[in-house]
Amino acid sequence: MESSDLYDRHRAVLPPWVPLFYDDPLEIASGTGRTLRGTDGKEYLDFYAGVAVNTLGYDVPEIREAVERKMRTGVVHSSTFYLIREQVELAERIAAASGIDDPVVFFTTSGSEAVETALLLATHHRQSQQVIALRYAYHGRSFGALSVTGDRAWQAQGLSPLRVAYARGGDKRNGGMNTLDDTAYVHACAQDLREIIATGTPERTAAMIVEPVQGVAGAVPLAPGQLRAYADVLRQHEILLIADEVQTGWGRTGRYWGHQWHEVTPDLLVFAKGVGSGFPLGGVVGRREVMTSLPGASVSTFGGNPLACAVALATLDYVDRYDLPAHALAMGELLRETLDAHMKDPGVAPLRGTGLLMALEFADELSGEPDVPRAVRVQERCRRQGLLVGLGGAFKNCLRIMPPLTVTAPEVRQAADILAAAVADDAADRQGPLAPPAHSLD
Incomplete structure (x- = not known):
């Protein structure tokens, strides 16, 4: 109820052109490393970094x-x-x-x-x-x-x-x-x-x-x-x-x-x-x-x-x-390799980007037209499985992936597993897709 109440208050006092992710918008309570905790009591691996702002992650001793x-x-x-x-x-x-x-x-x-x-x-x-x-x-x-x-x-x-x-x-x-x-x-x-x-x-x-x-x-x-x-x-x-x-x-x-x-x-x-x-x-x-x-x-x-x-x-x-540019390049390549090996879906383009500024693009398998609803559904599924990614792209049919540059190899593999599972689950569940939320970016 607290999250719902906050969403109602948000809509009452903030303009409608300030969008929120997710059907049930998320409030962040705390964070450590690359992990965020929501007021919903769940933990999330953050692969959005506050729109590429939180370079080092959360609760970093040197910053504090x-x-x-x-x-x-x-x-x-x-x-x-x-x-x-x-x-x-x-x-x-x-x-x-x-x-x-x-x-x-x-x-x-x-x-x-x-x-x-x-x-x-x-x-x-x-x-x-x-x-x-x-x-x-x-x-x-x-x-x-x-x-x-x-x-x-x-x-x-x-x-x-x-x-x-x-x-x-x-x-x-x-x-x-x-x-x-x-x-x-x-x-x-x-x-x-x-x-x-x-x-x-x-x-x-x-x-x-x-x-x-x-x-x-x-x-x-x-x-x-x-x-x-x-x-x-x-x-x-x-x-x-x-x-x-x-x-x-x-x-x-x-x-x-x-x-x-x-x-x-x-x-x-x-x-x-x-x-x-x-x-x-x-x-x-x-x-x-x-x-x-x-x-x-x-x-x-x-x-x-x-x-x-x-x-x-x-x-x-x-x-x-810690030479984070080199680390970002290595972790980006690891994410690309892991996804290429485990995610095979004709409606999802190979991971695109450079370093840790990346995106997954969704398109209709037959027409090639941007598939915005599917991008929204997969983003929702990622959240349910504990991974936060962004939503964007020129046609709003991309998941934006940009974790803190301190992300570790096990965390990259965990994120890749969640992404691949979310895409596969969505493909297997086309009969009852989630409707895009009214306040999403589409």
Whole structure:
């Protein structure tokens, strides 16, 4: 009754466009490692990590100590009008890790705010409101971030502060290019971008914003060399490259940054989510020429506050000490191999993604059309068997899989067993499928 009562209260005071997973929405009570406990009294293996935020899992001693140490000073906020030691130290760490020449860092409280900042800097620096984004991209919920989001399901309305053109993402099926190999596809994408710049935009374009792996679209990686090809075209026209690393940063793809798989260096890099281990923190790191181009003063009141930065420093120490990028790559491959060996279903595509940013896609076996109800049913079955995964994809027919980067091999095998069993049970029980909940994402 308590959970039902809380759901009723949620619906009464929160807007209907804030969705909840599950027919019986879950309230989290506590967590340790990669295990969460609900107020329903059950334990769950977490393979969603608060939408890729909880990089290290739960109840991590190093994070708890960083919080307690800062809390004991009595100052968790002072504003950026004062020197903040943790902020400077964190900026130095991120600048050094970015690979960008002569980098400058600005902190925000979220990925959406960080994207807004990058767009503001790029459009001012280039004196143009024209931006290129990718089809099926997701960049946040605020005005400018929604403008460059290429997924209609997440766009609140058609108004925009920007002019936006859309280039091809990583999924070859979009536009009927699935017969091309990677080399041919990358060539076609580069040519498409040239045509967009030549005929579909004003003479001066500010920037192109790209997710190295399109997370909300269903963990769709760009094709090998695709971002490199885009960067070469952009450089010819002096168009800035913005890498949106909100979901792909801090080792989740098996590299520190997702763009490193393509051997490119962006002009601006947007980060958030996993760096704060649950504390609100985001930002932009970029070339000094661009980052310092704004003529007036600006500030993010809570961005880079002492407490969040202290937690981020402890998080990055942990990531580096245990080489979590390499661990994420190994655990992602283990999950892929285990599922490939134990899950055979013509309606489920092979596990897609990079590192521990992955997705399972469901489609009708005969028509190939996205099977949204089945994705919802399998997500529900996973919960019943003690596994939490997300729901998303460009057509909302994917299970999103992104556990904390500290996940262990036994936990990966356990998750694979649950996923395979949930898919098999659903296939065997087609006569009485669960109806999708009214408040799901479909």
